[in-house]
Amino acid sequence: METLTESFYSIQAPAGWINQSEIDLTDASSQPDAPYFFLLADYQATVRDGKVESYLHTVEKINDSSRIEDASLYLREMQDGSQRVVFHGVDIIRNGERFSVMDPENIEVYRRETALESHVTNNRQTVSLYVDDLRVGDLIEYRTSLIYKASQHLLWVKHIRGIYWLTWDCPVLLQKIRIVNRSNRTLNLHHHRIDEGRPFDDCTLLKPRQEFKREYPELMPKKIGDTAPDWWWTDFLIVTRNQSWRQISRYLYGYYSDTGALGNNFDIATLDRI
DSSP states (O other): OEEOOGGGEEEOOOOTTOOOOOOOSSOOTTOOSSSEEEEEEEEEEEEETTEEEEEEEEEEEEOSGGGHHHHTEEEEEESSTTEEEEEEEEEEEETTEEEEOOOGGGEEEEEOOSBGGGTBOOOOEEEEEEOSOOOTTOEEEEEEEEEEEOOSOIIIIIIEEEEEEOOOSSOEEEEEEEEEEOSSSOEEEEEEEEETTEEEEEEEEEOTTOEEEEEEEEEOOOOOOSSSOHHHHSOEEEEESOSOHHHHHHHHHHHHHHTTOSOTTOOGGGGGGO
């Protein structure tokens, strides 16, 4: 594993275009009985020509020690130097008191080396932040942004601006999505969902200088079927420049097939029935 420079991240205040979300962290009346859950998952993005800024604000409640290790580690994998992570703040709320755990000494940037015996390295970089002293009963709050500029990466530039999952493996009391289109091109927002076993695609056009805002309260965990890969049957919102879900599906099928992520039992003819 190769350690890299700090050029892939910075620590600074949130940008002016971001709307700050405030929630009541003391109200326990509606909190679910689960090992962990999110009180808030706030996604915001502004799309410009040649540049995209994505903001994520999460507040997670830790009710079981089995979750501490995962919740204490922030990971962001990046394709190349065109992307940059910005840390705005990491706090722990314990017994009603808030304190910052944003320690620059706990931030690392490294490149994974997956096949050194064959002299092959992975050119993806990973920014990680480790949080000390997270305990059962704590709330942990992350506020970060990912800034990336146009590059030759196929997925981000030519097709997909962002994917927002609406199915989780734990309860989410409130999920918010806000997308601001400051580019010169119309964006397509596809809400792909499954209703009584049938796939649906609800498409919204987001024209230049328009803004999309939506809230999804009380998202409960859903069991994913085993008849297709998770990325196919999951409820999600996708922001893209493509005109139809069939185009997106065909592209994703080829992309994941090339990476070996799909099993042989998935029939490509399924894409033509959507």
